[in-house]
Amino acid sequence: MSRFPKDFFWGGATAANQYEGGWNEDGRGPALTDVTTGATRQSKRYLTYTMPDGTPGKCRTNTELPEGARYAVLEDCYYPNHIGADFYHRYKEDIALFAEMGFNMYRMSISWSRIFPKGNEKEPNKKGLEFYRNVFLELKKYNIEPLVTICHYDTPLFIVEELGDWCNSDTIGLFETYCHTIFEEYKDLVKYWLTFNEINCAIMAPSFYPDLPDEVVAPGYIKLHNQLVASAKVVKYAHEKYPQFRMGCMVAGLFSYPLTCDPKDVLATQQKMQDYFYYPGDVMVRGEYPAYAKKAWKKYHMDAAFFEKDAQVLKEGCVDFFTYSYYCTSCHTTHTDEEKDGVGNLSIGYKNKYIEYSQWGWSIDPDGLRYSLNEIWDRYQVPVMVVENGLGALDTLEEDGSIHDPYRIEYMRKHVDAMADAISDGVKLIAYTPWGCVDLVSVSTGEMRKRYGLIYVDLDDEGNGTLNRYRKDSFYWYKKCIETNGDDLD
Secondary structure (H helix, E strand, O other): OOOOOOOOEEEEEOOHHHHOOOOOOOOOOOEHHHHEOOOOOOOOOOEEEEOOOOOEEEEOOHHHOOOOOEEOOOOOOOOHHHOOOOHHHHHHHHHHHHHHHOOOEEEEEOOHHHHOOOOOOOOOOHHHHHHHHHHHHHHHHOOOEEEEEEEOOOOEHHHHHHOOHHHOOHHHHHHHHHHHHHHHHOOOOOOEEEEEOOHHHHHOHHHHOOOOOHHHHHHHHHHHHHHHHHHHHHHHHHHHHOOOOEEEEEEEOOEEEEOOOOHHHHHHHHHHHHHHHHHHHHHHHHOOOOOOHHHHHHHOOOOHHHHHOOHHHHHHOOOOEEEEEOOOEEEEOOOOOOOEOOOOOOOOOEOOOOOEEOOOOOEEOHHHHHHHHHHHHHHHOOOEEEEEOOOOEOOOOOOOOOEOOHHHHHHHHHHHHHHHHHHHHOOOEEEEOOEOOEOOOOOOOOOOOOEOOOEEEOOOOOOOOOOOEEEEHHHHHHHHHHHOOOOOOO
16 A cells, blocks of 8 residues: 555645746736845845935835835846746746646645735736636646645735735735635636745744844734734635635744753743744634733733634634645754754754754754644644645756756655655645745745755846756656655655
8 A cells, every 4th residue: 555645645836926927027016025136045135125315225124114215126136036937938838847747736826916916906907817827727737736825925015015014904805805806716726725825924033033122023913813814704705605615724834842851941842833833823723812822912012802803703714724834843942052053944943963954054854744744633633735845955957957966855755754654643644745846036045046946947046047947856756756656765
């Protein structure tokens, strides 16, 4: 017997803002990523703007935007998300490559501002609707099931700049209109939906910057609450109007181990997992805030009534399945003299001496994947998907067009084995869509050289290249893995 169910979904994952390109074509409006510069591991990405007198400027976050400034694309800056990997013009070529690998599921996102350029229009952009219809029809031709993320880090820039983003509850209604539109448009082409990508990122700031003042952290909880309400509303709507739909959540998998046996480390790690991972998961799967949420509200001086007023809405909009990203694990300790792990990690933690680290400082921990799957299944008892997983690395295109990436094959082999072990443990795992199945722009640095793909894209960090596609060795390895339903990993 195979170690994976016969109807298991094998595929890959991308996001419109990092992959699609065509940022200002056919009526699409801008998102925050379109005014975000490229960078490297050593440098930072910036948001660009102009002042009322035309003076250009850059800032690190939207909270640092000077009064009176307007986001703008500057002539002397490079914006990698404008090109992505040009899926907008090459979707047929890429989907054919996905089919050649054997995908039966492809996780992608819809760019909200391609459907509603500003986010508040009364009528959708027809060319945007047509583009995604063509993509879904192309996937259907190859019997590839789309798994669609509705909002993947690309809220229309107008909503961010003019309405205050998700801190404004009016955004909920705009999101509902967007969802109702795409649900009706694609009701016969899409079955599996995710409302928000890595929704817990709204409250993760303290994991990066522990000393942030309360007034900077608190708005993240407001933003997250409005997203949780929006998700619950559209999940309920979908369940009532489109019973064939399956609605899921997506949470960034920030799993931590206690660094030592000190009970204080164990308790602190438990609290970290509650604060940054389970907090939104409990709401979206169980339909209510967990008891420990009140600690966070009290800590950041927030009125509990704000969160409790929508209790009925949250209860009525529970998701059908749980998905998460898994790249690495970290360690947590109350001892401040320990060595931190590498930069580039989703959440800076402490070095784990028992595991290896990648070129970008991310831990490589397949056992952590098995551990996390068991924890999630035991907690929620709903089907689980691993919808992001992979190794960012430097790849070399050889003169003959080959790319040898044994490090990526080894990474994926170990993680596929870990998933098989989790299934044998009793976990109902139903899908695996590794991240960046084709090379695309890194969300953290804007680089192309930090490659995750099984398909190489000829494009560098400055936007130079042919954009031609090449099959990596990992392409052929994954093809064999899928053909054998995860049994042949040699």
